[in-house]
Amino acid sequence: VTLSTASLTAKISAQTGEIGFYDATGSALCLEKKGGGKMTAPAEVMGEQTYNIQQIFESPADEAFYGLGQHQYDWMNYKGKDVDLYQINCVAVVPFVVSNKNYGILWDNNSRTKFGDPAEYEQLDSFKLYDASGAAGGLTAEYFADAAFSERLLTRNESRISHANLEEWDNYPAGFDKNRGSIRWSGELEGESGVYNLRFYSSNYARLWLDGELVVDSWRVNWMPWARMVSLKMKAGERVSVKVEWIPNAGYIGLTAKGPEKELYQKSLSLCSEVADQIDYYFIAGENLDEVIAGYRHLTGKAPMMPKWAMGFWQSRQRYQTQEELLNVVREFRQRQIPL
Known part of the structure; x- marks a missing residue:
């Protein structure tokens, strides 16, 4: 036809x-x-x-x-x-x-x-995982009382890095303060031959190393977390070292993977x-x-051109908590002779 x-x-x-x-x-x-x-x-x-x-x-x-x-x-x-x-x-x-x-x-x-x-990203336990000492079964997770990774509270084995939504956001060990502390995960990954895509979703301060190379160094506000995508070429039977450092400040983090890429x-x-x-x-x-x-x-349908008066500076912020706060912002713009 x-x-x-x-x-x-x-x-x-x-x-x-x-x-x-x-x-x-x-x-x-x-x-x-x-x-x-x-x-x-x-x-x-x-x-x-x-x-x-x-x-x-x-x-x-x-x-x-x-x-x-x-x-x-x-x-x-x-x-x-x-x-x-x-x-x-x-x-x-x-x-x-x-x-x-x-x-x-x-x-x-x-x-x-x-x-x-269309395949979904999977948790890190879709890989073979090894801790910092080389033992199989998960990554080494170190929890610190401070944001400088110096006052260690505890160390345990974890097979996922998953605090990415409200359902799993607060699953920390007892005694860890998510508003003041920091976390480090380290170990090795082993997968199949091919290219994997890692999705590193985070807010506040977060960093990711692969084979000793810093590949993500990110800061985002907690109300707007987002993902950085990293490609990782792997060979069956060979391990890749991974390290994540995160200062939560009650934020979000998740490291998931998809792969190997399909031709x-x-x-x-x-x-x-x-x-x-x-x-x-x-x-x-x-x-x-x-x-x-x-x-x-x-x-x-055609999008009409906005009028000239709408093309100037747009003032935006997360919220105004009082009317007086809003009025003070307007007064400051007028004092500086910046049109709104």
């Missing part, structure tokens, strides 16, 4: 249902993965009978992907990356991805969606949603990326 416009052709196989998109010259723009580009599976989500869906397109080695909204990672090109598309405090999700091959895909699904490998998701464009009735997306092509963005705006 062939559907055509003056500049774009979509071909659908009557035998397999595979879809390919082609430009006016007949050159392929985007092709569904042969023999398995679509997945629809019955599922139950929050008590509702529904379907999980996945769509995979083939991607040549020189293709790059951009978009997906506003994320806190330091990635520009999302080729080969995994992004969990759900709206939270510091993330603005836009399920639209554009390619340097001059096309874009608007994924029309408002449930939790994953770009890339499929390094060479494809994959979108997977957990709740759907069907696979639904819009394919947009153009002579350049500006035309692709114009096609997206045609679908979603």
Whole structure:
């Protein structure tokens, strides 16, 4: 089955249902993965009978992907990356991805969606773990009474670094003060051959070393923790040393991993949603990326330009506790002749 416009052709196989998109010259723009580009599976989500869906397109080695909204990672090109598309405090999700091959895909699904490998990150005990002395079974966890890692309270074996949400936030040993103390985890990891992606989620002061190299040195406010992503190449049978130091100040931390990387998701464009009735997306092509963005705006509506008076300085803070505090801020701006 062939559907055509003056500049774009979509071909659908009557035998397999595979879809390919082609430009006016007949050159392929985007092709569904042969023999398995679509997945629809019955599922139950929050008590509702529904379907999980996945769509995979083939991607040549020189293709790059951009978009997906506003994320806190330091990635520009999302080729080969995994992004969990759900709206939270510091993330603005836009399920639209554009390619340097001059096309874009608007994924029309408002449930939790994953770009890339949909597998979940796992706790550290998915590795073989060894403590600081080389004994198997977990990492060495040292708890200190102070923030300088000098007044040791106790040492114990732990197989997870997991204080990342309210359910597990307060599971510290008795006697440890999360507002004043510090924690150090150390030991070794052993996994399979391949590249693992580590997700180091934290707030307040946190640092991560791998094989003696400091790879994350982070500070974030406690009400807005976020993750740093680190790639780790491993070889079966060989260990990698790991050390984490954290000054909690009643904050959050979690170290999880996914891997080894699957070749499929390094060479494809994959979108997977957990709740759907069907696979639904819009394919947009153009002579350049500006035309692709114009096609997206045609679908979603144009965003009007803000008036000039709204383009100046925006004052923002976590909260104002009293009206007088708010008024004092306004007085200070007026005294300094800064417009609001």
